[in-house]
Amino acid sequence: MTDLRMPALALAAWAGGLSVLLPGPVTALVLLVGLLAARWRGSRALVAAVLVLGAVAAGATVREARVAHDPVAWLAAERAVVEAEAVITSDPRALRSGFTDGVVLRATVVRVAGRGVAYEVRAPVLLLADASWTGVPLGARVRLTARLSPAEERGDPLSAVAAATGEPSVVAAPGPWWRGAAAVRGSLRDSVAHRPDAQAALVPALVVGDDAALDEALADDFRVTGLTHLLAVSGTNLTLVVGFLLLAGRWCGVRGGGHYVVGAVGIVGFVLLARTEPSVVRAAAMGTVALVGMGVDGRRRGTRALGVAVVGLLLLDPSLALSPGFALSTLATGGILMLGPGLRDALARWTPRWVAEAVSVPLAAQLACTPVVAALSAQVSLVAVGTNLLVSPAVGPATVLGLVGGLVGLISDPAGRLLGTLAGWCVAWIVAVARRGAALPTAALDWGTGPVALAVLTLLVGGLALLLPRLLARAVGGVGCCLLVVVSVLVRPPTPGWPPDGWVMVACDVGQGDALVLRAGPGSAVVVDAGPDPALVDRCLDRLDVARVPLLVLTHPHADHVDGRVGVADGRVVGATETTGSASYGTTRRVGELTLQVLWPPPAAHPDNPNDASVVLLVEVRGVRLLLTGDVEPPSQAAIARAWPGLSVDVVKVPHHGSRHQDVGWLTGLGARVAVVSVGADNDYGHPSPDALDPLVGTGAEALRTDLDGDVAVTVEEGGLGVATSR
Template sequence: MVPAPPDLRALAVGLGAWCGALLALVLPGMAAVASVLLVVALVGIGVRRRWWGPAWLGPLAALVAVAGVAALQQAVVSTSPVAALAQRGAVVEVRLDLTSDTRVVPGQYGDLRVVQARVQRLEGRGSAWSLDVPVVVMAAEDWPRLPLGTVVDTSARLVASDDDVAALVRPLGDPRVVRPPSGWWDGAAAVRASVRSVVAGRDADARELVPALVVGDDGGLAPDLADDFRTTGLTHLLAVSGTNLTLVVGFLLVLGRWAGVRGRWLHVLAAAGIVGFVMTARAEPSVVRAAAMGTVALLGLGRNGRSRGTRGLGVAVLGLLLLWPRLAVSAGFALSALATAGILLLAPGWRDALARWTPRWVAEAVAVPLAAQVACTPVVAALSGQVSLVAVGANLLAAPAVAPATVLGLAGGLLALLWHPTGTVVAAPAAWSAQWIIAVARTGAAVPTAAVAWGTGPVALAGLTLACVLAVPLAPRLLRRPGSALACTGLLVAVVVVRPPSPGWPPEGWVLVACDVGQGDGLVLRAAPRTAVVVDAGPDPEAMDSCLDRLGVRAVPLVVLTHFHADHVDGLDGVLEGREVGRVESTSLLEPAGGVRLVGEAVGAAPDVAAYGTTRQVGDVRMQVVWPRPGAGPGAAGESAPNDASVVLLAQVRGVRVLLTGDVEPSVQAALARDLPGLAVDVLKVPHHGSRHQDLDWLSSLGARAALVSVGADNDYGHPSPDLLTALTAAGMQVWRTDLSGDVAVVAREGGVGVVARR
């Protein structure tokens, strides 16, 4: 029996819905309306003149409907009393329905507790309203962590937001609980807690990965492990995805059949499993999206699965965007939809090509992750700036352990609600399976070329997209012959195992490199061949280690950590890895305690203090400590004491004068202006990643030719400030940012300095 072809009409409807949401969300108001009207007119004229058939009316209707819903939702949010009061920074009494779990995120002056909510009632400026609009609550670290579904009253200041919410809510006091979560949420929380409890005694990484696999609860996963999952293309396992639902509901249906459930009752059982999964994982848009894609995958497993699956995908995209048009600009939505489409449209042909000379189960195992990877690669590259070369292999190796880790982890959690020892025994294989997945991620990320850097500009992404499109007809031809398939596999293995040289890197005559370490500082001053002074180590050991490897640095006689914030010291292990490291110095202010402890454990002793006024020569590097001055005391009120205690260095390398400023804030910058009148340098390391809190007059007076901003892409702090960039450019400086240019090297040239970017 010939399988039914994919239903491309349904996919066209889903694509039309996606385009409608993008038009309404990305373009400004009147431009979006004009664009929608233009599309309607073109399709109408084309159908009337029979340029194309009436089938175009379905996607057109979806486009108009979703664009209309998106525009309406935007209007409701932007014209609400909450948004109006937020523009004036009003202090109000507000009733909030908490719609997410609380996340702890680092802020400029301490940790923040962030939770999504909907405003039910608002009182302020002499008026009161009952309404229902989304907001984001950003509270101090002493605000209680209340469970999802709690309704609270609180006093708060409203702050305008550029996101898809009406305002940011900054509570001014403790919340007053009006209504606790309903029984449904309590039950879901009990299951989540039970899943955690049955693996609590396991290896630290395994006990965090099992809840992530079961219900997407990855809050405690180690950052370095999360990076390894990203590098190996296994990140989808950490979030709530369609795979989770497919495994859980599929297992439930197997149990149902074993128990004698048949016919329509199986559909009822599957529906109950989907609802239960959504409630347990939290009924947020991302979870409902994952459930929808998982349902599509289940449809694809049945008779005429390809046809039913593509119809289900089109309907799912349309339905989700009618409910939450904002999903159209969500990376998770794009990746889920593209991966599902790739599996439904590409994988069957690629599987059949491979099945000509391999067992069918091998062909299936290779074709599915390969099709998903090809479909998602352009989006992944746009988000991460890299293309994973080990993703397909890592997914193949991890796949056998995903089902037992997910299913047995959930089963153990449910059984533990009845009798905890039974749940612990059942969940033990889940922890073992999780350890295998962790081993795959760590081993895959450790190979020399697990991923290659890729530009995120339009030209680079267009080229990558074109390559993926060309792979669609080319792949079956390569896969159907053992010679060509094995040759491609061997070439890929060779590229992955052998680290390729970076052409032209480091550039000839480099004296300073600002490493691309994300949201943090990691600076390298060249002292001699294969020898350098390191100033700060960034937040990520792997990123710092890789930067030093690219520079060929094997010896570090001196490490200066300007202060103990995580974005300057957490990557210290990357400096120490496989290198001869001498003296480690830092500031005298031993705060925060966590950073001090991490440095002490890495070095094996407390770091020495970089003494004020000290001048030393390390190879070609001559450097002087110009801050903190003894007895300087804390900075101005509202400034961070650790930032203002940063070690500031004035360095000279082969005639190039460099000012390395740590994270000092305006009051200290003003003090430095008084201490060092008339200071002139060639290169400025911009303080505090380009924060808007700067003494612009002093920075502009330094006469630097180049200003380096060490900053992470898409950071939550708004770094670097547009006003700062404008001021530095107006002062004649050329600004270089690590988030846009990657590693940035300063090169000594006759008559001045040059700058070379690696990206």
């Protein structure tokens, strides 16, 4: 029987962290489940659960108070410019805005001077810097000047976001441990540098989570097919690496307690190679749990180890209670330990044991993680179990060969490249599975991220977890389930009534971002912005049967408008791409059925705020005028009003997701009958604001929002203006 005492304590610890960082129904639900489980095991377990909850809650409270009185956080609240010294704690990564060559990296500030006072501190920050920081080594101590701003979310382990100015000044080199780890990582990259780009990027990602060179389109394919965990440091990485070291130790004659020494050295070495970031430490903990679960009496010992790991990590860092990665790691490990054996035993009744093992592990992990994945991505992958099953034979060899290639490459370049070639051949299969899986007609289903949709999905997953062992226990049930999944992914289900007849514009539901589709003709559309997620805009265009994009306009270089541009190009012919720097002010042109005029920005405009440099388009189609406003704010709105007096339209895309910062007089003076707000559900910005929408509704305009209505279509039939929504 599974020992639930430690998992119950883990739930209590989670509730303790949430009770401080995120009070509300989620906390109450987690707390109730944890206390019920503890009570079921006896009064002593209940007392222990209450004590653990209190300890984590106290730790979270202390941390909140410490951050509130942290000099760096205080200076960030003042948006002060400071002189600081910091130790670099992550590798620089390129900013993915498409319009800058900057980098982002993490650091720990150890000294800061601002507002006339200097402080000795130890404060983690996120550094935004220019390309000159690309070569700063991990572990180096640097001197910098930066403007601080507050970290966005409560419970964030960061004290501030620091925008560095100028080049870094290295005042102390990294220690020997960091230099050694950097040498191995460099050797690993060199060992596969001669391979095709996808292989050269994926091998370091598999071994140590180094995915900096990975192509965005391939990363999106991995996400759609449920293989993203291979691109990040996870418990699987550690399990494979340490498992290989333990096996090598046995070959070398290590016995008894020596295995613990080899395992400990492997864990420490893995953390150094993959970097001592919170996600790596979390992965090391979960990988250790997985190793325990692989041993004798693994299910009982594994669930106990999982509970201990969760409680320990939350006591050390209560902010993990809000970390999606921590939740996914815990759920995946717990699913494998608690659901996996039942699924394996059911399948083993009519399939070979190795087949049952191979299928049950990804199936159990996927079942456990599905609700959280849906909450994060607004989709449910239907191919994840199959793709994970197909790639599993290649993951282990690719990881081990890549690691050994990096180590051997320190001694012999040719030998390292030979092993890198073998690792590249292994990952070539993984790449092929990801690309072909993502191209299937129904690789993933769109799913709502609201409380009701997620509650329904959780109930469905729970029902499946109970029902599947019975279904899979017989060949008829197992084969029937497989056939059902195959048919589901190969046949795209119709969307009744979508797209609506006569549609001329659709605001795609891409979360907190903009992606507008203007019909230029059969199968052809102009796309204005691409949202933050390639998969979401890709699926929206698929639903509209768009095969050609003669013009892609990216209004301004913010991630929620440009990061999905790879999805626009996925399987489509894309013509010209224009941005705020290349759109010709005042010009009018025809693209198919559309007439487009650029109303902003003029060549002389050089606003400090990128939002105010947004491309603003006036579109005419079938006698209807639409104004697409990007994220322009009151200064540019007022300038547009002066430059284009008397402007009137039928449809307005409300600027900046319905932010309260609007020139209300200009906005209501447009006379729009329809106001469309492209906005994400439960966003942290308070969008859309009643201050923006109420005046529009007061003029008689119909307001539609993608967070509530899904895709929003503007239609024109027989000269009449209409709207339709996908929900």
